[in-house]
Amino acid sequence: MSESDIRPEILALPKVLLHDHLDGGLRPATIIELALESGYDALPETDPVALGRWFRDAADSGSLVRYLETFDHSVAVMQTAEQLRRVASECAQDLAADGVVYAEVRYAPEQHLAGGLALEEVVEAVNAGFRDGERASGGTIVVRALLTAMRHAAKSTEIARLAVRYRDDGVAGFDIAGAEAGFPPTRHLDAFEYLQRENAHFTIHAGEAFGLPSIWEAIQWCGAERLGHGVRIMDDITGVGTNHEQLGRLAAYVRDTRIPLEMCPSSNLQTGAAESIATHPISHLKDLRFRVTVNTDNRLMSGTSMSREMQLLVDEAGWSVDDLRWVTINAMKSAFLPFDERLAIIEDVVKPGY
Template sequence: MPAPLNAENVRRAPKVLLHDHLDGGLRPQTVLELADAVGYRGLPADEAGALGRWFREAADSGSLVQYLETFAHTVAVMQTPDAVARVARECALDLAADGVVHAEVRMAPELLAPGMPLEAAVEAMLEGYAQGSREAAAAGTPISVGTLLCAMRQDDRWEEVADLVVRYRDAGVVGFDLAGPEDGFPPDRIPAALALLDRAGAHRTVHAGEAAGIGSIRAALDGARAERLGHGVRIADEVTAEGTLGPVARRVRDGQVTLEVAPSSNVQTGAYPSLAAHPVDRLHRLGFAVTLNTDNRLMSGVSVTSEVTDVATTFGWGWDDVRTVTERALAGAFLTDEERRRLLEDVVRPGYAALQG
């Protein structure tokens, strides 16, 4: 008999996470301790439970602009290498404890640059993930963590970030991302950065189809040559109620372009009024390469387990659906073929076989 599809069993299931922001997943207690260490006085609460609630309530505004304002506090306490390494270590440990076997966590090093050189920020992230992964393996919950480096669309440091992606890719940096406002800042605005990535054969994912629609998705694919779409959920704008696909939607589905979907985050930022109204199930049923992601665990008050459980409960998914989404995420991960095959054959498939009975 299959195990019941509930939070306890979803936590046991091997999961793959492709879209998680380092500065959106801090432990509230860590925010307090780091703020105290650096003398940051701007926090809206001085107790961990109250601070966690503040982040969730402030993010749950229906406004992407207000949602993003919450990051001023987390970034403010991540301005030293030691702080960044601590946050990265705890991120790896928290994800491993949640049953994540591979994660790709992103951060814009330029947001940390007032406090340190870009290289120091990257090295601190890598050090923290490595330490957390070693501790997780010793605790019997092995995890691999790849680092994605974000350039901010509205700023002009894309080439520096692209260079860091190439320089540190043998040390754990797995790809490049563009984050920040989609409207007004096209993903091919700085061609030299994209050319640098092209020459090195470096992977890239692009935030697109979150706050803006089909035009933003097309630009990410054509202008930035994105392999994955961060969010990408507005591809549903080109899907009719009968399931007929427009040209960009057909291209994304037929090409199995990975959609890094984060339903709870989309509801919080006002893209959809509720989880039940979110197109994640419709896109999944139509064969898009849908994956389930947390985006910002602190702001959204979610884990990978809660996100998978909530989607499965809302839409009546079974273990086949959860396994399919996990295997799609593994297929889209910026891993070597050997590591992807190892995780699939030795970890993911046996894990779901045990749950499916």
């Protein structure tokens, strides 16, 4: 599906995005311009259309590890304050143009130090870019950052402290990301315990490429407030499609406690976590009234947008506008934003828009 196939009424709907990676959403033309400016000569294509196609094709591998390799090129052109500020501003503007009214965009500060920046300078540049993008969009979008630590590295506590330091200046929370297999969230327990002591928010990538143990550790050992993806919670539901469907203890806990699932349908097809939009677990979990949300993950690698994800669910999974409204309110309820601010966006922006 191309952007031209999205119906105007879907594009016009207000949207809330909780799971979007800054380094996974660059404009291909921007990557090419920044590569030329910085002398980065390893791009596989130098035409914007061809480069965008390359990113999508390379990500369509069915492997999370191969999918993550595509980020080498986008991260390479995000190594100065000017580059980061531009990319963040364009991110906010692109989301606003897609009807997104609130977004939490995540990135790993530790991946942007090759040009000599300090961690603090990375965060301040991205924050400034988001504010630029908000202003350029006429105040139609609110963007907050999530600071991500890489699962295979040893900087999680340092990044967690950074998230707390800047939580009153545009940083909404913390996350860990990267290959799940062999890198369980409990490796970063010190960071999560620190965040809990500081009353700080965090989500954890879990249940995408790895199964129930990843989800269980993220929630019961680390205290995750939300799950990044969480698609494998389906492994704890038996008798699917029968009259004898039962939730296991973990699935029941996730539903009972309303733990939000940051689900990314198109991305899951690329990494092999789901086979099709029509059969993606998001629809079944929606029907079971789990707190599901719809997200983009990596707009560049998936060639997607929030409007496209919604249109796909309508066309291929039979979703209604009421379903889209429900998951949008779910997302806003689950945002790492003060309660009164969440409520204001729901009542003043989301509900009137539906």
